Amino acid sequence: MPSLYLHRFSIAFTVVTFLSLCLPFPLSAQYSFDFTEATVDSIQPAFRNRSLTSFQLVRHYLSVIENLNPSLRAVIEVNRPDAMTQAVQADLERERYPYNRNRLHGIPILLKDNIGTADKINTTAGSFALLGSVVSRDSGVVRRLRKVGAVICARPNPYVASASPCGSSSGSAIAAAANLATVTLGTETDGSILCPAAANSVVGIKPTVGLTSRSMVIPISPRQDTIGPICRTVRDAVYVLDAIVGYDVYDSKATKEAVKYIPKGGYRRFLNFDGLRGKRIGILREGFFSKNSVQAKEKIQEYGQLIFLESERTNGINSTVRNVISNMARLSSKGIKTLMKEKHLDKIVTEDSGLGPILAIGGYPGISVPAGYDEKGVPFGICFGGLKGYEPRLIEIAYAFEQATKVRKPPSFKGHQFQIISDL
Template identity: 60%
Template structure:
């Protein structure tokens, strides 16, 4: 009998009721939290799944630069806290997050913007958004690949390429948060973070059919993030659903003494936060315009079929 992959063997050890209760692929923050609450899932099991996805898929997709050696330990801590009744606020307790590799993390992960020039750069303090994720109990799974130096290296460097991560592989990796977009689409993390100066969250999200939010400058802290432009840089979520992206934004948005732009921007965070606007009937009564010239896909193509399916869902 051929040897089973480590996570396949792990799954066989789970009870049938657990397997029926939770679907790992395309899991959302809400479905994960429901499974946590019902006792059908642990953070360790979730991290094991994503680590296995990275082991299997990353040699082809090149979406991840490093995985954190502390990820399983952080997952165990989240499980222990949950078992003792200590549930952190924000909805990301025990949820694995991949960070674009220009976002600084203290401890075992490099922060190099994909460049060998900074290899061995271990920052002494978390970036502002990472500190917020940790306080919410999120598990830092690792770092996502990117266009080297957030594509501020030269006009002829391919999208999604870095010396450390190699070439990210999708139809077009597009903006510099390429690894975050690929990883979200390929179920290599529950949620991811990207950064944008000009299109680097929105473009890879579009090309990977995932959801990206580029916040107003200063709504999320840029402290501890390798910069390009103080007038344009922003950190935001890249996730598989609108709901997931909103829940991540709610955790990472807010004041940071290390980023003066947050002083003004946080005044516009709505009282009660962003999750209050997640309404299942939010499109009821709305009229949507479709840019047919932009979405002019060849008849019968995968893109045309996917677009029509999404259009009918909204209708």
């Protein structure tokens, strides 16, 4: 992995330099834009008034990645030549027609490495076994992002080095927290968006299964797999969600079933400051496995390693396991659905990602929002979950909570030799 990473950074700037000379406006070395914790809503006005270009923004993030990634190890590969070309193209498009652009136009986005892209970067899910494999087409979500003009920048715990970043989308969460990109995408089968978001003091949205296409995304479970945004703010996450939801012929069964949940006008209209007003909330006071850690550790020590190795020798999912999975899905659906209907709840809430297994098995949506830091400075989040299609009310509640608390703070990176390229 390190050799791949360093190789990508050694690519010359010849193509980019040529393209930059074609721009109809100068790339000034002096500009006043504040990159710290930059959001989509702060970047787009800067694009419009020409105090910032996509070229400058992408180059800034690539510089941050080059400086911080050797320590953070959040990014497996950068898309330097293609990203810079895409950025210049976005600047040219904006110059020709500056009006009515999508909010993600010219915005750098970082993708989890199991999300397929038909370009020069690899899609490996972090495995050397897939290094060099050819992806025949962009994944459904990437196709939608390219359509609105987003820049595919790179592939992915900055607060306390010894703390777990949690989950397979931790690269995306770390990248969002450490300002390695404006927005990022992760995937979830069980907790892989919600847990890293909570552990890294960022916002993660796990959509209803089927709202976002899984085509050309390396799968784990069709019942539970979903793709969602991981960003520094609820608003940015919602902008990304609006861009990636919808029907996809390559994942037709799931997306056709879920498309009915997409609200007319998109999700942005549910970003309301008073979204908590009048909502009924169920509090999950005890998450899964929270009382079993000590007993589980004792039992594991009683067994020999050979028993665990033998347990891995299987022939795949047999009928017994399939029946168990179906039964779990049925119980999860009936349990949470009955609870929420009987109690007239708008959502269920818990600290961190305790709702993860329930939401995963049922294919339900969830949103994790930063909620604070413990005595050691390790972040924790609050997770809001609901039934299929409950994204609008979850967004209302999550946004209202975020605006009322505003506890997120960027990591400090004390002692890190951090230098940004300044003459952009």
